Amino acid sequence: MEKNKLVLPNKEKKVLLHCCCAPCSGGIIESLLESSIDPTVLFYNPNIHPEKEYEIRKAEIVRFAKKMNIPFVDSDYDQDIWFKRVKGLELEPERGKRCRVCFDIRLERAALFAMEHGFKIFTSNFGISRWKDRHQVNKSGIRAASRYPDLVYWTYNWRQQNGSQRMYETTKHEQFYRQKYCGCIYSLRDADLRSSKERKISDPASKS
Ligand code: SF4
Numbered sequence: 001m002e003k004n005k006l007v008l009p010n011k012e013k014k015v016l017l018h019c020c021c022a023p024c025s026g027g028i029i030e031s032l033l034e035s036s037i038d039p040t041v042l043f044y045n046p047n048i049h050p051e052k053e054y055e056i057r058k059a060e061i062v063r064f065a066k067k068m069n070i071p072f073v074d075s076d077y078d079q080d081i082w083f084k085r086v087k088g089l090e091l092e093p094e095r096g097k098r099c100r101v102c103f104d105i106r107l108e109r110a111a112l113f114a115m116e117h118g119f120k121i122f123t124s125n126f127g128i129s130r131w132k133d134r135h136q137v138n139k140s141g142i143r144a145a146s147r148y149p150d151l152v153y154w155t156y157n158w159r160q161q162n163g164s165q166r167m168y169e170t171t172k173h174e175q176f177y178r179q180k181y182c183g184c185i186y187s188l189r190d191a192d193l194r195s196s197k198e199r200k201i202s203d204p205a206s207k208s
Helices: 022-034 051-068 079-085 097-116 134-145 163-174 185-202
Strands: 014-018 038-043 072-074 121-124
Touching: 014 022, 014 097, 022 038, 022 051, 022 163, 038 051, 038 097, 051 072, 079 097, 097 121, 097 134, 121 134
Parallel strands: 014 038, 014 121, 038 072
Antiparallel strands: none
16 A cells, blocks of 8 residues: 655644544554654543443553554543533434534543643544544544644544555454444444344344
């Protein structure tokens, strides 16, 4: 596959990359390194439920960061904050208001970490997934960056220039664990509902 060089805003050389999971971030990390950009991975995902799933997803990205020899920052699993802020949005669909708040929570933490640790640029892998509204993600990132002077959220479209294809290829060759839902308890509920409907369609005799 053709390798495209990435260029950070203001030609910076290091970036804080908020990662939600290995499949969504593996190809991005490879592309950054190939472009001589130093990524630091920040894992702050109090949305992920249950805790066992959180640990599995974290372990996968830790494993990859080690392999690529890049810094990994393990942030808090403060679910109470997450549940408090999404209260009342439990029935929202994916890409709706709950997701906006969920991106805000995580990117506000990333912006704070960036400011406290001398990063001028930060970004996230969220927008690479076709399940996400990348404009919604970018708006959250820009809002979070605007809290601090001179901090920039990089709105790069990770799906372009074979980004989506690379995501699948890297996931395959690294044999990453592949989750079946976005992350929160509500996305797990919706994924379960979807598969139960699909089961009924493929087996109309089934009553479960
Ligand atoms: S569906 Fe995903 S992005 Fe939306 S609130 Fe749940 S975990 Fe966050």
